[in-house]
Amino acid sequence: MRQQLHRPAPRRSSRLLLLLALVLGASYSNAFVSSPLLKKLAPLAHKQRCRMSAPQEEGSSSTDLHTAQSSLSLNRADLLKRTLRAASSFSLVWLTGQREADAGEEGAPDASVEVAKESAQPAPVSPPATAPGPLKTAYDYAVPYDGVRVPLGNFRGKAVVVCNAKTDDPESLAQIPGLTYLTGKYSKKGLKVWVFTTEQGTFETDEDRVIRIKYYQQYGFGQYPNSLVFDKIDIVGKRADPFYKFLCKTLRNPNKIARITLNFEKFLLDANGRPVRRYPRRYTAYDMEEDVKAVLAGEPLPPPSPKLIKAWRDAYVEAERSEYAFKKGLNYYEPLGEDQRSLP
Numbered sequence: 001m002r003q004q005l006h007r008p009a010p011r012r013s014s015r016l017l018l019l020l021a022l023v024l025g026a027s028y029s030n031a032f033v034s035s036p037l038l039k040k041l042a043p044l045a046h047k048q049r050c051r052m053s054a055p056q057e058e059g060s061s062s063t064d065l066h067t068a069q070s071s072l073s074l075n076r077a078d079l080l081k082r083t084l085r086a087a088s089s090f091s092l093v094w095l096t097g098q099r100e101a102d103a104g105e106e107g108a109p110d111a112s113v114e115v116a117k118e119s120a121q122p123a124p125v126s127p128p129a130t131a132p133g134p135l136k137t138a139y140d141y142a143v144p145y146d147g148v149r150v151p152l153g154n155f156r157g158k159a160v161v162v163c164n165a166k167t168d169d170p171e172s173l174a175q176i177p178g179l180t181y182l183t184g185k186y187s188k189k190g191l192k193v194w195v196f197t198t199e200q201g202t203f204e205t206d207e208d209r210v211i212r213i214k215y216y217q218q219y220g221f222g223q224y225p226n227s228l229v230f231d232k233i234d235i236v237g238k239r240a241d242p243f244y245k246f247l248c249k250t251l252r253n254p255n256k257i258a259r260i261t262l263n264f265e266k267f268l269l270d271a272n273g274r275p276v277r278r279y280p281r282r283y284t285a286y287d288m289e290e291d292v293k294a295v296l297a298g299e300p301l302p303p304p305s306p307k308l309i310k311a312w313r314d315a316y317v318e319a320e321r322s323e324y325a326f327k328k329g330l331n332y333y334e335p336l337g338e339d340q341r342s343l344p
Contacts, residue, residue: 141243160193162269163194200235
């Protein structure tokens with residue numbers, strides 16, 4: 001009677017290993033064929049199979065037992081082969097992915113290292129703040145005289161009185177003689193007086209050269225280079241001459257108004273060409289004498305007199321009512337905008 005072969009039940013781990021091997025072997029069958037590890041293991045597996053299948057010199061009574069054992073060995077060898085095949089394929093895929101990950105890590109530096117490097121680097125130094133440029137003065141500008149723009153730096157003085165005038169304004173009879181008085185008394189000490197006429201406001205009928213002749217003949221004013229009557233310029237609005245824009249922007253009047261409001265407003269400049277005080281229409285050059293003397297001597301200005309304060313209050317009212325005030329749209333006009341220029 002044949003000896004019955006009792007094959008031990010496979011362990012659960014063996015079942016799981018077999019299932020993993022089958023799944024991996026089916027999934028990576030194309031990857032492990034060229035695996036170097038499989039090529040090394042294949043001869044060993046073949047040798048083991050031949051050894052186990054060789055006939056043994058034992059009694060015929062044990063032939064079936066040997067056959068069953070050989071069959072079992074072959075099944076185990078086949079299982080081992082599949083397991084090794086799947087393991088080698090899995091290892092190959094895993095190693096390939098690991099190498100790619102390592103290569104990626106080598107190409108991208110570690111974030112912690114980058115943070116350490118950034119913290120080790122010195123903080124960027126901001127460039128030093130540039131010092132503001134020198135303030136502009138009256139001597140940085142040029143104005144027209146006899147048809148040519150000339151630099152005001154050619155007429156420097158220790159003190160300068162600047163006045164906008166109008167020939168046919170009755171206030172000329174009070175203002176121009178006072179300017180002539182200051183020029184005659186203080187020109188040798190360094191005083192200069194600049195007068196500017198304009199077409200804005202009430203119409204100026206005379207030409208520039210005729211105006212200079214009239215001022216000299218009627219008032220004795222206009223002795224070059226101490227007292228000058230420059231060519232007509234715009235003194236208010238967007239087209240105002242840059243020199244007058246500089247004056248008005250630098251020093252507003254006590255009424256908090258920057259632009260010129262009336263004829264014969266005056267500015268007093270120091271030796272550097274900076275405006276230091278501003279005077280209204282009906283405040284004459286005679287009244288400015290103490291301020292002029294202080295600037296010529298390089299001394300601080302005296303406090304504004306009550307007369308000056310009152311004159312500015314009166315000027316505020318006069319600017320609303322007088323025909324000699326500059327009124328936009330009435331006696332001076334702004335240039336047309338681009339949309340208005342296209343109108344017929």
